[in-house]
Amino acid sequence: MSAVTLTDIVKRFGTFTAVHRMSLEIPQGSFVTLLGPSGCGKTTTLRMIAGLLDPTEGDISIGGRRVNDLPIHRRNLGLVFQNYALFPHKTVADNVAFGLRYRDVPKSEIEGRVAKALELVQLPNLGARYPKELSGGQQQRVALARAIVIEPDVLLLDEPLSALDANLREDMRVELKNIQQRIGVTTVFVTHDQTEALAMSDRIIVMSEGRVEQMGAPEEVYNTPASEFVANFLGASNVLAAESTGVNGDEVGLTLPDFPTLAIPRDRAPRIAGAGPAKLVIRAEKLQVRPPGPVSNGAYSIDAKVEAVDYQGQSARYFLRAGQHQLQAINMIDERPLPAGADVSVSFRAKDCAALPPETRE
Numbered sequence: 001m002s003a004v005t006l007t008d009i010v011k012r013f014g015t016f017t018a019v020h021r022m023s024l025e026i027p028q029g030s031f032v033t034l035l036g037p038s039g040c041g042k043t044t045t046l047r048m049i050a051g052l053l054d055p056t057e058g059d060i061s062i063g064g065r066r067v068n069d070l071p072i073h074r075r076n077l078g079l080v081f082q083n084y085a086l087f088p089h090k091t092v093a094d095n096v097a098f099g100l101r102y103r104d105v106p107k108s109e110i111e112g113r114v115a116k117a118l119e120l121v122q123l124p125n126l127g128a129r130y131p132k133e134l135s136g137g138q139q140q141r142v143a144l145a146r147a148i149v150i151e152p153d154v155l156l157l158d159e160p161l162s163a164l165d166a167n168l169r170e171d172m173r174v175e176l177k178n179i180q181q182r183i184g185v186t187t188v189f190v191t192h193d194q195t196e197a198l199a200m201s202d203r204i205i206v207m208s209e210g211r212v213e214q215m216g217a218p219e220e221v222y223n224t225p226a227s228e229f230v231a232n233f234l235g236a237s238n239v240l241a242a243e244s245t246g247v248n249g250d251e252v253g254l255t256l257p258d259f260p261t262l263a264i265p266r267d268r269a270p271r272i273a274g275a276g277p278a279k280l281v282i283r284a285e286k287l288q289v290r291p292p293g294p295v296s297n298g299a300y301s302i303d304a305k306v307e308a309v310d311y312q313g314q315s316a317r318y319f320l321r322a323g324q325h326q327l328q329a330i331n332m333i334d335e336r337p338l339p340a341g342a343d344v345s346v347s348f349r350a351k352d353c354a355a356l357p358p359e360t361r362e
Contacts, residue, residue, distance in 0.1 A: 318331065
């Protein structure tokens with residue numbers, strides 16, 4: 001059964017439409033991420049699920065029950081926001097216990113449930129402290145404990161890691177996913193961070209301008225983008241104008257200037273129906289940059305020149321000129337990258353490419 005179902009949801013603010021007729025189902029126990037840039041409608045969607053905003057049109061169901069008319073406190077949801085929203089005058093234990101007291105849980109149960117929640121987020125001995133005495137990471141854990149202690153049907157997380165520094169953010173995303181798996185709670189996570197989405201999600205919903213661009217497992221969305229927006233937003237991609245020569249069995253033929261004729265696997269070009277204009281998509285890390293020379297059997301190869309190099313420690317980002325095309329490639333390196341101005345060979349495999357039809361949008 002779906003934990004959350006949105007059916008033809010529209011949200012307007014005056015004449016501005018923030019969410020355009022969105023429908024989706026969030027499976028029970030899954031970790032689903034709403035991913036997109038600022039202003040794409042992801043937080044608005046989360047706030048409608050929470051009951052903080054009313055949809056202009058459409059229905060929202062939680063656990064099979066329509067909740068459009070239910071206030072937030074009757075939806076049994078756990079919420080964690082970017083700023084944590086802790087009560088500064090209450091202790092950690094009182095912050096975590098707040099939702100239980102609001103639900104009239106017997107006092108005899110509260111202490112045990114609070115202790116269990118703090119143990120789960122690895123803060124077992126900090127119940128007597130106040131938020132100002134905690135680090136940012138500890139405050140985030142307290143906010144999470146407060147959200148899960150009520151045993152919510154759905155956990156809603158709105159950019160909860162964005163206020164943390166980079167190293168702590170990486171640690172917390174692993175911990176957050178582990179906690180979600182241990183308690184099995186359905187989770188809807190909002191972020192603009194592609195790495196967070198790929199690392200944590202069972203399913204990613206990519207949004208742009210209030211519309212769903214693509215839904216799918218992280219590897220599906222990453223390897224087979226459904227639009228140029230998804231290809232460019234989720235990682236670094238080369239998107240090049242091409243021509244489809246049509247479908248031939250399990251392959252789609254593509255031609256473009258300064259490239260060999262390409263045969264792309266059909267499952268990497270599901271929206272190509274026949275001959276005509278198309279787009280070739282190659283992820284930057286799938287282009288291998290080497291000194292000129294032969295490449296392994298089965299790989300395509302083109303000649304290029306390194307125009308600029310972005311040294312990143314263990315890897316380098318190369319900006320390349322290949323005929324009329326500007327390309328970018330991200331490769332692991334041993335000690336130092338190839339220098340700007342170097343003539344190189346750029347190789348790639350057919351299975352690492354994807355193909356799209358021309359963009360169309362209402």
